[in-house]
Amino acid sequence: MKTMKSYAFMLFACTVFLTVSCVKDVDFNQLDDAVLTPVFEADFIYSQFDIEEFIPDGLPPDTEFTIPVERLRDTINYDLTSTDFAIENLDRVELTIEVRNTIERDFSIVFQFLTADGTAIGELYNVPVAAGMGAGTAPVVSFSNPNPIVLDNPTLVELANARRVYTEILIPAPPLNTNLRGVIDLRSKATYYINYEL
Amino acid sequence: MRIFIYLCISLWGCSMYAQNKEVLYDFIELPQSLMLNPGADVDFEYHVGIPVLSQIHVNAGFKGASVYDVFADDGRSINDKIETTLNNLGSNDYVTLTQQLEILNFGWKSKKNEKIYYSGGLYEELDLISYFPKDFAVLAYQGNQDFINRPFRFSNISLTGELLTVYHFGYNKKVSKKLTFGARAKLYSSIINFRSTKNSGTFTTIETPNGNNIYQHIINNANVTVKTSGYASLREIESEDTSDGARQVKNKFIGRALLGGNLGLGVDLGFTYQLEDQWTITGSATDLGMIFYTKDVETYRARGSFAFDGIQTPITTGSEGQDVLDELEEAIPIDTLSTAYAAMRPLKLNGSIKYSFNRYDDGTCNYCFEGEDPPYLDGIGLQVFTQFRPKRPQYAASLFYYKRWFSFLRTKVTYTIDDFSYKNIGFLLSTHIDKINFYISGNNLLEYSNLAKARGVSVQFGFNYIM
Numbered sequence: 001m002k003t004m005k006s007y008a009f010m011l012f013a014c015t016v017f018l019t020v021s022c023v024k025d026v027d028f029n030q031l032d033d034a035v036l037t038p039v040f041e042a043d044f045i046y047s048q049f050d051i052e053e054f055i056p057d058g059l060p061p062d063t064e065f066t067i068p069v070e071r072l073r074d075t076i077n078y079d080l081t082s083t084d085f086a087i088e089n090l091d092r093v094e095l096t097i098e099v100r101n102t103i104e105r106d107f108s109i110v111f112q113f114l115t116a117d118g119t120a121i122g123e124l125y126n127v128p129v130a131a132g133m134g135a136g137t138a139p140v141v142s143f144s145n146p147n148p149i150v151l152d153n154p155t156l157v158e159l160a161n162a163r164r165v166y167t168e169i170l171i172p173a174p175p176l177n178t179n180l181r182g183v184i185d186l187r188s189k190a191t192y193y194i195n196y197e198l
Numbered sequence: 199m200r201i202f203i204y205l206c207i208s209l210w211g212c213s214m215y216a217q218n219k220e221v222l223y224d225f226i227e228l229p230q231s232l233m234l235n236p237g238a239d240v241d242f243e244y245h246v247g248i249p250v251l252s253q254i255h256v257n258a259g260f261k262g263a264s265v266y267d268v269f270a271d272d273g274r275s276i277n278d279k280i281e282t283t284l285n286n287l288g289s290n291d292y293v294t295l296t297q298q299l300e301i302l303n304f305g306w307k308s309k310k311n312e313k314i315y316y317s318g319g320l321y322e323e324l325d326l327i328s329y330f331p332k333d334f335a336v337l338a339y340q341g342n343q344d345f346i347n348r349p350f351r352f353s354n355i356s357l358t359g360e361l362l363t364v365y366h367f368g369y370n371k372k373v374s375k376k377l378t379f380g381a382r383a384k385l386y387s388s389i390i391n392f393r394s395t396k397n398s399g400t401f402t403t404i405e406t407p408n409g410n411n412i413y414q415h416i417i418n419n420a421n422v423t424v425k426t427s428g429y430a431s432l433r434e435i436e437s438e439d440t441s442d443g444a445r446q447v448k449n450k451f452i453g454r455a456l457l458g459g460n461l462g463l464g465v466d467l468g469f470t471y472q473l474e475d476q477w478t479i480t481g482s483a484t485d486l487g488m489i490f491y492t493k494d495v496e497t498y499r500a501r502g503s504f505a506f507d508g509i510q511t512p513i514t515t516g517s518e519g520q521d522v523l524d525e526l527e528e529a530i531p532i533d534t535l536s537t538a539y540a541a542m543r544p545l546k547l548n549g550s551i552k553y554s555f556n557r558y559d560d561g562t563c564n565y566c567f568e569g570e571d572p573p574y575l576d577g578i579g580l581q582v583f584t585q586f587r588p589k590r591p592q593y594a595a596s597l598f599y600y601k602r603w604f605s606f607l608r609t610k611v612t613y614t615i616d617d618f619s620y621k622n623i624g625f626l627l628s629t630h631i632d633k634i635n636f637y638i639s640g641n642n643l644l645e646y647s648n649l650a651k652a653r654g655v656s657v658q659f660g661f662n663y664i665m
Contacts, residue, residue, distance in 0.1 A: 027271040034276050038341030041403060043508030046411040074511040098412070167511050188508065189412045191343065 036196040037091075044095060044188040045076065045111075049169060051103050055178050064175040069168075075114065078165040081156050090156055091195040094148040095125075095188060100139035102132035102182035108170045109186060113162035120166065122159050125149055127186075135181035148191070218583045219255070220596040220612045221626040221639040222658060224470075224480050224550050227608055228628060228637055229305055229662055232317050234548060235482035236368045236380030237468035240315060243665035247303030247319065253660040255298040261617045262291030262330065284339055289332040289354045290589060297324040300660065301363075311371075317382075318367040322455065325544065327587055328357035342403045346413070349400035352422050356588050358393040358541075362386050362489070363455040368466070378470040386462035386489050386543065389454040390428035393541060395588040397422045399503075411508040420530055423499045425539055427460050427491040462489030464543055476574070478552045485543040492538040502530035545586045552579035552600075575602045581612070592617055596624070606630050614641065624656075635662040 054067045081087050099109065107129040112120050127144045151159065169184070223234045229245040230253050231238045247253065267283045268276065298321055305317030333350040342350075368382035399420030406414045435446050453459075464487015470480045504526055554574035577600035585592045594616035602608045612624035624641030638659040645655065 025271050026266060026269040028269055030269060030271075030276040034280060036339055037277075038337070038339060039343040040341045041343050041346065041413065043411045043413050043415065043506065045511050046508045047511040048410075076509050076511055078509060096412070165509075186511075187411045192341075194341070 031198060034198045036194065036198070038194050040192040040194070042190050042192065044097075044190045045078075045165065045167065045186070046188065047167070047184075047186040049184040049186075051176070051180050051182060051184075054176075059178050061178055063178045065178055066175055067171070072169045072171070073167070075118070075164050075166050077163065078113075079163055081160055081162065087157055087160055089194055089196045091153060091193040093151040093156065093193070094191040095144070095151065096148040096191065097127050097144040097186065097188040099127060099129045099142045100132075100183075100185040100187075101129050101142065102135055102137055102139045103180055103184060104131055104134050104182065105176065105180060106131040106172065107184065108172070109167065109184075110170060111165055111167045113159050114164040114166050115161045116163040118164070121162060122155065129184060132182050135183075139183075139185065218585070218592075218594045218614075218616065219257075219639075219656070219658060220581055220583060220594065220598070220614050221610055221624040221641060223548055223581055223583075224552065225600075225608075225610055225626060225628065227630065228635065229303060229317065229664065230300075230637075230658075230660065232305070232368060232370065232380070232382075233303075233321075233366075233466075234484065235468035235470070235480055236370060236382040236466045236484075237378050237470050237482065238370070238380065238480070239372075239378045239470040239472075239478070240370065242305060242307065242315065244306040245304065245317075245662055245664045247300055248661040248663065250299065250301055251661045253298065253300035253303070253321070253658060255296070255656075255658040257296040257656040258294060259618050259655075260291075260293045262287045280339070284332075284335060287330050287332060287335075289330060289351075291330040291332075292327055292587075293330070294327045295324070296326075298322065303662075305368075313372040315370040316368065317370065318365075320363060320365050322361075322363050324359075324361050326357075326359040328359075329354070329589060331355050337401075345403070347402065347404050349402040349418075352397040352399045352401070352420055355397050355422065356395050358391075358395060358588055360391045360489075361389040361451075362391075362459070363389070365457070366466075376472040380466075380468050382466040382484075384464040384466065384485070384487060385457070386464060386487065387454060387457045387459040388427065388462065388489050388491065389451050389459050390426075390432075391460070391489070391491060391541070392424065392426045392429065393588075394422070394424040406507070409507060410510070413507065415506045417502070417504040417530060419503055421499075421501045423497060425491070425495070425497045425541075427493065427495045427539075428454065429494070430496040430536075431494050460489055460491045460493055460495075462540075462543070463487055468548075476554045478554065478579075479550065480552075481549040482547070484546045484548070486545055487543045488540050489543065490538065490540045495536050495538055497535040497537060497539070498532060499535060500530050500532045504529040542586075547584045548581065550579055550581040550598075552577050552598075573602060576600065583616075610639075612641070618642075619645075630664065633663055633665060635664050636660075637662075 054071065056065055059065055081090065109127040109129060110124055112124045113122050114120055125144065128142060130140050130142045132140045219234060222228065222230055224238060225231050226238050226240050229240070229242065229247065232240060263283050263286065268279050270279065300319060300321045303319035305315060308314035308316060331354040333354045337350050365385040366382050368380060370378065370380040372378050400418050402416050402418065403413050404416065431450065432447060435443050464485055466482065466484040468482030470478060472478050506522060509522065554577040556574060556576040557572055558575050579598055581596040581598060583594040594614055596612045596614040598610055598612040600610045606629055608628045610626040614622040614624060616622065619642060621644055622641055623643045624639065625643055626637060626639035628635065628637040640655065640657045642655045
């Protein structure tokens with residue numbers, strides 16, 4: 001009888017022990033609403049354009065000269081959105097471009113995305129560069145127009161095949177002069193706004 | 199991704215802690231107390247654990263947060279709760295999961311010298327610990343925009359995992375009336391192991407007003423290593439894509455469990471010393487040992503430094519430009535090595551002091567087994583526990599109260615302070631009926647009404663046949 005009682009007690013104790021434990025006041029379906037929204041800042045392109053390096057040797061002072069257009073153009077590899085993940089989960093990309101100029105001439109810098117085989121896609125973006133005040137002076141800072149350049153999701157879908165970036169410095173008339181001195185300093189960053197639903 | 203997150207969360211869910219078995223420690227009516235202290239003052243003729251049922255132990259914990267913190271049904275946005283939890287967690291917070299299954303456990307009193315008790319057996323153990331990689335969780339969740347000039351540290355990545363079997367044989371001797379000493383030799387057979395500890399280096403985005411570009415992204419002296427053993431051959435099975443892959447994995451695991459894995463040696467040491475009639479102190483060091491990983495070893499290592507400040511447009515050259523990923527791979531190559539390595543087992547230290555009182559002695563021995571000294575029915579004391587972990591040891595201290603209600607029913611209650619909680623109540627119930635012993639123990643009982651709020655729970659139970 002004592003044995004029976006003790007078995008009963010044991011069973012009771014275990015039952016209590018195992019049944020009082022539970023998980024409540026929680027709702028795991030909330031996971032459906034969870035969104036990751038990190039913001040990543042990454043450097044984009046940079047460039048230093050020192051006009052002195054482009055003045056042909058042997059030209060006398062105060063002489064007009066031109067720079068061959070191929071020296072003002074460049075194409076670089078830049079994988080903007082190469083994966084489906086990026087296209088699907090990028091809310092937008094903002095490009096911030098800042099140009100500091102000490103050359104006493106205004107310029108403009110243009111860039112455009114290209115596919116792997118060099119076909120241009122999307123808009124040709126323009127960064128007007130205001131004239132500086134000469135070598136050794138504080139640079140005049142210009143920004144892209146608009147600033148920043150916003151590539152929203154539809155634009156990113158359009159740019160899905162972008163693998164390269166084409167850049168060019170445009171020199172409006174009149175021609176450059178060998179007396180000009182100074183540097184164009186281009187700095188830029190891309191801000192990636194991710195919206196990832198778990 | 200979703201499955202991974204559910205898995206992480208369910209890990210938090212069943213969470214308990216390290217390998218502290220505070221309710222089982224020095225509970226000398228149970229043969230399992232010999233596994234925590236080979237020098238426990240046990241008094242059995244022989245014992246046999248019911249195979250596979252003599253001890254089932256599950257123990258998991260999340261230091262720093264609970265499931266409730268993220269999933270509380272309180273009307274707040276889950277994103278706010280994730281962010282709050284993320285901010286509250288530190289890189290020394292961790293998730294652990296330990297599971298043990300005794301496959302065999304037996305013991306007998308020496309016929310030549312009845313002061314000696316031998317015990318042995320075999321158990322399987324799974325032990326995982328992962329520190330919270332706070333910096334990289336923040337990077338993934340919030341990005342680097344708000345953390346310019348702040349380093350993200352690779353040292354945050356620290357985790358180990360092991361599945362192994364342990365063959366053991368112990369020796370327990372009553373050296374004198376006051377002192378009992380014990381030792382247990384252990385042979386480890388590791389089934390699978392991975393570890394990534396002692397990583398170093400940083401990733402920082404710094405602002406460079408006078409630099410080439412707006413920022414510079416710097417990986418500085420990165421040294422990240424993941425050592426694995428028992429994994430490379432499994433990956434081969436997976437890549438073969440054979441229909442009997444599961445069977446092959448099972449066979450491999452069984453082979454390794456039966457001493458076919460990476461082997462190691464260890465020892466447990468312990469003692470019980472009776473200071474005076476009613477005062478007892480005990481101490482033990484368990485899993486003082488090492489496993490040598492020589493078979494099926496694969497180590498992945500990334501070392502180097504790299505700085506990136508955007509893509510230069512030289513304008514002058516008209517070249518194809520640079521490929522940043524190629525440069526990164528060149529600067530920080532990921533090497534796959536097959537160098538053998540050795541790793542210490544996580545050493546555990548236990549100690550206790552106990553005061554026994556309320557001796558029951560009416561000559562009828564209703565409360566004791568035949569031939570036993572009249573027992574003390576109550577005991578009270580203090581226990582301490584330490585386990586060495588990759589970053590720093592874990593500590594716990596417990597007050598306990600032992601009560602022998604009848605000869606067939608004994609209990610122990612503990613109050614423990616540890617990394618996880620300041621209000622951890624544990625309870626053990628042990629019944630001895632017709633030589634069959636059943637015990638069940640658990641801790642964090644106050645949290646049982648809602649496990650979601652618990653940061654740690656531990657459960658052990660089992661059956662023994664004891665004489």
